[in-house]
Amino acid sequence: MEFDGQVAVITGGAQGIGLEVARQLRARGARCALWDLDEALAREAAETLGGDALALGVDVSDWASVEAAAKATLDAAGRIDVLVNSAGVAGLNAPVADYPPEEFERIVAINLMGTFHTNRAVVPAMRAQGYGRIVNIASIAGKEGNPNASAYSASKAGVIGFTKSLAKELADLDISVNSVTPAAARTRIFDQMEPKFIDYMLSKIPRGRFLELDEAAATIVFAASRANSFTTGSVFDLSGGRATY
DSSP states (O other): OTTOOOEEEEEESSSHHHHHHHHHHHHHTTTEEESSOOOOHHHHHHHHHHHEEEEEOOOOHHHHHHHHHHHHHHHHOOOEEEEEOOOOOOOOOOOGGGGGHHHHHHHHIIIIIIHHHHHHHHHHHHHHTEEEEEEEEHHHHHOOTTTTTTHHHHHHHHHHHHHHHHHTTTTTTEEEEEEEOOOOOOSGGGSSSSSHHHHHHHHTTTTTTBBBBBHHHHHHHHHHHOOOOOHHHHHHHESSSSSSO
């Protein structure tokens, strides 16, 4: 699980799970490129990583923005070996009958279209070098669905399906494409949620606590490593026992 000489792109890498993944990858020798909508925060995070970390302002819902970031990363680092797609939003909590269509579209644009854009942007480089590791961060909501979170649940289910499809397209190469399904972790995404919804999520976790960032990152780093040489199109469960499938 060493990453010497590898370049890792982490979307949503300025904070939360993405930043913790970047820290663990950097500690194992990777050069990290943090793609985040908040470029200033990404620059601050890159400074904490030290070395030659890159920080780029990227809107994952916009193909042109993602395409430009991929080009800038390749120009600066020469290759992309790892993509950890962590950018995402929770969105509004409301019943389907009351859910604003424009909000539903916004969540799908970031969480699902953003996954498509980022994966599409790095696959050509991985194909050319015959190696790559992609880890798309989905959610336990993508497996089970959370009430009053239809947009988020649907977008994350889409991430899982997309991951399985792309994995089969690339299975003849040493490129693995997997997803992870975390239960809730205390990140800034909680700021977008009502307390009663946070309590609901905690009540569904048999371990009786939220996911820790270093726990999530440990599984993601394995999935992104050369050690993960066979598994592709899979879902690594991080739900604390909520979903055992």
